[in-house]
Amino acid sequence: MTERFIGLMSGTSLDGVDGVIAQWQDGRMEVLQYASTGFDPALREELLALNSAGEQELHRAALAGNALARGYAQVVDRLLARSQLQPADIAAIGAHGQTVRHQPGLWDGTGYTLQLNNPALLAELSGIAVVADFRSRDLAAGGQGAPLVPAFHHSVFGGADGLRWVLNIGGISNISRLDGDDIRGWDCGPGNALMDHWCQLNTGNPYDDGGRWAASGQVIPALLAACMEEPFFQLPPPKSTGRDLFNPTWLATMLDRHAPGAEPADVQASLAAFTALAIAQDMQRHGATEGQTLIVCGGGALNAHLMQRLADLLPGVAVDSSAKHGLPPQQVEASAFAWLARQCWQGLPGNLPAVTGARGARVLGAIYPR
Known part of the structure; x- marks a missing residue:
């Protein structure tokens, strides 16, 4: 049929x-x-x-x-x-x-x-x-x-031996943890939402193509550390979030307190680092180790700088585009x-x-x- x-x-x-x-x-x-x-x-x-x-x-x-x-x-x-x-x-x-x-x-x-x-x-x-x-x-x-996609991720990308992960980086990042029939998933934090907003505000472009602008800047340690102190990141799954939390007002408050007058490219680099660190931290808390695979979809999979950030934070984990596993990211x-x-x-x-x-x-x- x-x-x-x-x-x-x-x-x-x-x-x-x-x-x-x-x-x-x-x-x-x-x-x-x-x-x-x-x-x-x-x-x-x-x-x-x-x-x-x-x-x-x-x-x-x-x-x-x-x-x-x-x-x-x-x-x-x-x-x-x-x-x-x-x-x-x-x-x-x-x-x-x-x-x-x-x-x-x-x-x-x-x-x-x-x-x-x-x-x-x-x-x-x-x-x-x-x-x-x-x-x-x-x-x-x-x-x-939310998230509602982990069951679908299992139907398409599951079935392999051992633990594997599927990460969707849209405006918000959400992760699926696939371990045989043990399927878990949750929202990690911001995906492209903050990066896209900052890029539009400062360059007029709707997004940072390939992450090249972020790659031209330097991470601001104080800003990154302050962003990671957001209480959402300490919550255990199940959890979900959205623009209700990670929005331009939230970002403006962080910049005023921790990076006033910062170079725009350095802010973009920090936001890319923030997005990647929030994801990697959650994965490591829930069993990410060498030899596993992270399948990335959504617009963030097209951001080469962000993908490299993830690979650097998750040594030994194969960070792949979903295209490599049969379904293009978009x-x-x-x-x-x-x-x-x-x-x-x-x-x-x-x-x-x-x-x-x-x-x-x-x-x-x-x-x-x-």
């Missing part, structure tokens, strides 16, 4: 939308097609702004969700055209939406997580059923609602949401309680029929 699902992902890096058509045949997944599109600058700025409270934010959030759904529909159209498939050939679309708040367990004991989206509009525009709202059921069951998270859509479609759990802290396995997502 052949099943096809589309996965769409727009992550905390806010660099645009990645989409895949994933096909399952006899239980094995294959990516048939990939497409991506960048965000219109005005939409990107609005999505960034909506991470904080502001005037008429409910109105603005609703319109941003509409705009995001239209962007998703464009990627779907592109995927179908490139693969010469019709909407009827696709079972469903998994559309994660754009996270603008993530507050699990806070305020009232349940907390909330908010992904901007309009899945009803996406179903209307595409003519395909949509699965969305993947995180809220896990929160309702007492979990963090396709992994979109494929994960195709997988999560398939799990929901079949009435199967999508979370791992050991990862999120939920009271049990739950079917994740809400279905909007075609």
